[in-house]
Amino acid sequence: MGSVVPVSHPDRLPRPRSVNAVETSSAQQDDDVVAEFHQARQRLVSIAYGIIGDLGEAEDVVQEAWLRLGRTSAEIDDVTGWLVVTTSRLALDVVRSARHRRENYVGPWLPEPLVSAERTAPDPADTVSMAESVSMAMLVVLETLTPAERTAFVLHEVFGLPFTEIAEVVGRTPAAVRQLAARARRHVRERAPRSDADPARQREVTEAFAAACQGADLTELLRLLDPDVVLRSDGGGLVRAARNAVLGADKVARFLAGVQHKTGFQLQPVLVNGWSGLLMRRRDSSVFGAIAVTVAEGRITAVDMVLNPDKLARVRALGEPGDQ
Template sequence: MVTGLDAEFQAMRPRLLGVAYGLLGSLDEAEDVVQDAWLRLRSAKAGDGGDEIRDVTGWLVVTVSRLALDVLRSARHRREEYVGPWLPEPILTGPALTGPVAQPDPAERVTLDESLSMAMLVVLESLSPAERTAFVLHDVFGLTFAEVGEAVGRSPAACRQLAARARAHVAARAPRFEVDPSEHRQVVHAFARACLGDDMDALVVLLDPDVVMRSDGGGRVRAGRRPVFGAAKVARLLFGIRRFGRFELVPVGVNGWPGLLRYHGDRLVSVLGLTVAGGRVTAVDMVLNPEKLARVTRADETRRSR
């Protein structure tokens, strides 16, 4: 039987997943954190102190943030030993740009702020866990510093300083989002055509001179161990993918911005998040790690079976 508490939690679940994902960059870990918070809420409500939780929404956001911060701290060492660049688990958002493509199951949908692009999450990885939590909760999700303080166990004034340091770091390194979505979409389509065409110079023109390409294979599949910089080098690398066989690029929303799915035959082999500024691609974030593609693959198989 669905109770009022169940309904309130389910209504909050997409936002809670968004908060946890913004802190962790992993939807699997975010789901575990949200489920843990739900079990704690049910236990608290069933106990003697249940009546003290009057603001269920606030309680859940703070609890999810605390749990995610604990996971983030323990994940730092694992990510330092990660094989090659670490990229977040991609989330498909919004409709496909051309035709039907894999969409997340309704139970897995996340309320994802558009600022949490692949490139932004890479920048957030360079913050301390406390700085990242303060920035994501206050600047992205709009919590007060008093609420942030409850999550990180510090005073509101200390959290304000954490957020300020994080904001300065992000401002210096994060991508800008003044680009018009339609322009971004046009650049993505042009990038896909150039990657599939025979004119490497056409691809070089679409790439910013200082473009960076990061490839996350996690040691599971072949991928670059270090980021690649520069339009000519990135273009050669993208053209070099052809030696592994013909592929298809399907436009789709990735973390709130136009991106691409790459298929070899019917098999999804990577998700590309593209950052665009000034009509050119400034960053290519390519996720190839099968573990991070598993959710996208399952959703695609479900769509194809319909």
């Protein structure tokens, strides 16, 4: 089974009015706009998710951009460009409004994980393609930026938008946006954990980590964990989780061994935001967590555990281990 990200059916979307002053029928114009929207939708959801860190809210933002397109009476020459700017503005508004809520969140806040079965290649028709762009660890770092910095970083560094277009989104001059992006890039470079880009190496270390966790093997965990490893667990106040980040190899190893002794969890290899990760399953095979692992130089530098059940609804759709 591949991605768990749903895609809206074209027939369920309202059609906007004509937005191009061209000499074709209104129906043909509507069909062209519908087609262009669906061609761009994947990228729009990816942009919104990168800015917000919540897939459900990202999809809502894209849907609202589509509805606004349908309500506009202005002539739009570049429908995709208009949708990118509008989606980005709406996503920025969401991040600004969510900032206070996240600051008062119970324990560490982690993004909603995008999980797909590791042995199945994601279908580009129904997957939010963040694998090449924003890992879970990177999204955690982006949470430390201001909303404007985060938006500028995602739009320029990840999706390659020019500063002139980003200026329309954040309401600043292109020169100011350039400085904003540079500041964001510097902050990300300083705060991002070290990581390897080799998928095979990531998988090897992650599978060894899974075996050590399931066996509560402290010696092997200490061998695999970087001395400065950080573990974050997001329970959202709904389930038991560490209220603060766990720092250092010894504390992280003992924390994981303690969780294993209490729950007897099993770990299933998957992709989390395009990188090697793990699903946590109870003895009855039900999913109760997703783990993103960051690997550098053969050791794990970050462990991000999403335990908040509200963020795992899509993940549970992956089914039983034998179904993949």
